[in-house]
Amino acid sequence: MTALDEKAARINLAAAFRLAARLGMHEAVANHFSLSVSEDGSRFLINPKWRHFSRIRASDLVLVDTTKPVSTITQDLDPTAWAIHGQLHRQHPKTHAALHLHPIYSTTISTLSDPTIYPIDQNTARYFRRMAFDTHYGGMADSEAEGARLASLIKDKTRLMMGNHGVLVVAPTIGEAFDDMYTLERACQLLVTAYSTGKELSILSDEIAEKTARDWEGYTDFSIQHFEELKLILDREEPDYAE
Template sequence: MAEENELKRYAIFNRSSRKVVLSGTETAEEAKEAEKQEITVPLPPTFKDIHEQRVHMKQRLAAGFRLLAKFGWDEGVAGHATCRDPEYPDLFWVNAFGQHFGTIKASDLILVDHEGNIVRGNRLVNKAAFVIHGAVHDARPDVVCAVHTHSMYGKTFSTLGRPLLPISQDACAFYDDHSVYDKFGGVVFDAEEGERLVSSLGPKNKAIILQNHGLLTTGETIDAAFWWFVSMERCCQSQLLAEAAAINGYHDLRVIPDEIARGTWKNVGTARSGYAQFQPMLEIIIKEQPDCLL
């Protein structure tokens, strides 16, 4: 009920009491049946068992990789996304080292523990993926999925060493909900660097800008984590364009006032919003590349 009430913020799903017959397309009886149809609400699914949930999550993760590839956000062997296993929360699924995002299927994912050992799968795992994501999943039990790639505008914006400004409705999704890690120490190979990164992410933020590196987003669902990455990358692009177009750079930008930005976040920045926003992209990538579910 709480989720349905939240949906009422931005979607109409109450059935009208008005009785009409659409001439030429339905009879009076068909009109009565149409009025009885239940209006579906896009909520996260529930599962009969752990196996069903695990299959669903791995398929979502694989579809997310395909989407990243569609946008051109792959960069050699860099970039990774993980999801926490629903049965064993101290284990997480991750992409294999060196596999192109555009070829990843659900069955290709590797299961690893927080000590960096492979539990299921027979391919290598990017060590930076383990260090970064292992630290995030260990420190933040609320994080089901984390996404990081070296996308063009994210890594470009990261060189500024500052957070996104609330200059658009979309950017308000990250208002007071992301941080900047301002210490680049090279490729993230040691546990201490992972711990510093997680400390910078904080206990509640959903995203972090890694200075001189790129973006990392998290979510309570796989859907939300991938949507936040897509949205944050585009917000970085938007702000870079706005600053380039302004005579005095970011000093000329019309920043949304704090109170309004905070109120807008309640509509576009919640976990529920992130889940809903991802559904159209998920639908099209699965339709275009159904083999990702295998």
């Protein structure tokens, strides 16, 4: 990746942090986003240790080179950042963008004995049979072994519902990943709201849910444009994110 491409990657990733904070999807100074700047995933950008999402700038992001000694990699990172994202990019080199969050509604669904996102509308149907699930919360994910376990659960999926923990979304671009995380949280918000009525859910048929999920998969340009539109708001209201 050229220096120009890395600069663009830094700007896009910084924007994702700012937007997540604006939407209230952040968790204090925890959680992490990463974005590869090499085809093999050995070099990636990630947020520095314990920096609030709302303050992150492009120049603040840490460039991780996994070919270097671990001691030089981890000094600027939260241990959980290296444990999860280091293993994720190692096991899935084609996964360029990875977002791990603890949003309220998605995390609420992750705490249920049945964390399935049932297809009850267009947003929830996006995830029909397209989620991987972790049913074993083992505490803070701060070891390489735990990171490797989580990364291995994704397999052919792009979203992991982390039981009693949160969610992880991966994608080829930061725009697709961000839009997916946004819609996932909206879907879980709708499902939690529906559950709260105490009424029986009206679940879409498998045929319609599958058709809707496939239609979503054809709208990558929609996802990317959603992110670009949000960046225009940041350009006007928080231009320092790109510094």
